[in-house]
Amino acid sequence: MKKNELMTIVSVTGNLLSKLLPVFLLAYCLGSCSNEQVNDNEEQVLTKLSANSTKIGISSVSASTSQSPNVSGNTLDGSTSSRWSGFGDGASITYDLGSSANLDYVKIAFYKGDSRKTKFEVWVGNSTSNLTKIKSKTSAGSTSDFETFDLPNTNARYIRVIGKGYILNSGGSTTFWNSITKFEAWGSGGSVVVPPTGGDYPADVLGINSNTWKINSFTGSPGSSATYYDDITDASGISYNTYSDDNYFNTDGEWVFFKCYRGLGGSANSQNPRVELREMNNGNLASWSGDSGTHTMEWTVQVNQLPQDTDGDGGVLCFGQIHGPSTNSDGVEVDDVVRVQFIGDENQSSGSVSLKISGYVTEKQGGSQTFSGYSLDTTYNCKLVYSGGYIELYMNGSSVFRKEMEVDDLSENYFKVGNYLQSVKGASYTGSYGLVRIKNLSVNHN
Structure with a gap:
């Protein structure tokens, strides 16, 4: 080899190494110095390394211990403004992505994260009994909002954050409270579709379209001029993507509001009025069996107002349900499989209410069940599951109801969500209404 050729190779190689050296050092630090904090400049680099990542849906979350x-x-x-808190060196919170996903990084917001540094570990795997630690970190202590923590690229279904306590920025010993306000996983894959956030119209905010949900709603001013449509796009001049009506169905860019009045008409099968969504499957009416697979609907809800019932002595509305056939193949009238409701006083707009579970699974099998400890104007994360013939409801990550459907034919089911007034059949229009707000809606069939 000639001398000038050798010098060219050395020169090119040297330039290449000088450009790659920072990347090698960063990768080495991520693997060897994982207990060190990541500064803002490094965070920007880590985010750019995963520029093609998307937010991964979370199917469920559970914790080893919680402070109610x-x-x-x-x-x-x-x-x-809300959080998970668990005490102890090793208190953990586990996120189920629904199926395996390629993980790039996580975003975590710690409670009082601008005044204390939280120590934690990240463990991942495809079984909760066989997880591997891939990160040990200390938060920056400079923000109460999200911090981004890059992960060694790996494939996993479960992410477990194990708390190791915190130290105040002002110093002192480690205190073994662990508190997280927000969590997100980023990468690719998973089985839960995450709806987009923001937008000018309800469909944008919920991430829905005519292939996934049908909108039941009204046109005209509330009262005698209101006309009910089982599919609002059947009304003249209404487009699904831009449908918004301040009287019934609108958004503030974060929540979608479902407002429904006592005394308005209803569907052919029910005189209880509703403004709600009905599940679709590729533009056709969804219909699935409750004895095969796992069927899950998740949504975040606030109920802000209860209506006045027909007798004027209370108020109740349904904000989520599984609907079945009016009569199944065995001649059993299944209809409403389960209804998730809040019940309280007429025209109630604040304070305590009860969670009421109605529908075939209770009313035909022992009677409706009610649970205390709930309030209006309070945010709840709901998950409704139908699997192996069992109905189960989770509120804020905890199972509050589970019961088997005692019928042979469990076919022809679908989800509904929104604002379905109850106990107002035959009631006159008085201006009384129910108000529900919803976000983070997703459905998963496995």
């Missing part, structure tokens, strides 16, 4: 009411589900409501 600071439960695990609070970490998925997108708010820094």
